[in-house]
Amino acid sequence: MSLVHFHYDPFTEFERLFDDAFSARFRPTSDVSRAVESGSRVGTFRPKMDLIEIENNKIMAVFDLPGMQPENVTIDVQQNRLTISGEMKAESNRTEKDYAVRERTYGKFSRILQLPVGTEPKDVDAKMENGVLKVTFPKIGKDQETQRISIT
Numbered sequence: 001m002s003l004v005h006f007h008y009d010p011f012t013e014f015e016r017l018f019d020d021a022f023s024a025r026f027r028p029t030s031d032v033s034r035a036v037e038s039g040s041r042v043g044t045f046r047p048k049m050d051l052i053e054i055e056n057n058k059i060m061a062v063f064d065l066p067g068m069q070p071e072n073v074t075i076d077v078q079q080n081r082l083t084i085s086g087e088m089k090a091e092s093n094r095t096e097k098d099y100a101v102r103e104r105t106y107g108k109f110s111r112i113l114q115l116p117v118g119t120e121p122k123d124v125d126a127k128m129e130n131g132v133l134k135v136t137f138p139k140i141g142k143d144q145e146t147q148r149i150s151i152t
Contacts, residue, residue: 016046045088045109057140061113063133070128075135077121082137085110116140 048064063084065073073086085108092103115124115137126135 045107047084047109047111049111053139054136057138058136059139061135061137063111063135064131065128065133066131068131073128073133075124075126077115077119077124080115080117080119082113082115082124082135083110084113084133084135 050062052060052062054060061082061084065086067090068086068088072088073084076083076085087106087108090105092101092105094101116139119137124135124137126133128134
């Protein structure tokens with residue numbers, strides 16, 4: 001059995017819950033549209049993530065990155081940590097009879113996952129299609145695999 005450690009920051013989660021509770025009725029439903037509609041929230045884009053156990057003893061992390069292209073997303077593996085980061089650029093243009101509204105929002109995001117000990121960068125695979133990034137990695141690192149010892 002393997003224990004996988006995930007980085008948890010209670011203050012970030014508390015801040016997100018507080019913001020969601022008191023301003024949900026004034027914001028659109030998606031994180032991208034929130035960042036576009038609210039100029040004061042520039043740089044606060046936090047993509048949604050699901051962790052799924054799949055076959056062959058692997059884990060798949062699925063990130064929702066609507067409207068983003070693969071060239072705007074970076075995936076790094078360092079010291080058993082998987083870092084997904086990128087930059088969001090969104091524009092909103094609206095023209096009415098007597099006026100025009102043009103809003104531009106730019107922001108960076110980063111999510112960090114703790115990988116099993118011994119996970120090599122070559123063991124991590126990533127695919128992105130239609131704004132959904134899927135990153136797969138082994139559930140147990142090579143250093144944690146069970147090895148049978150013969151008795152002599």
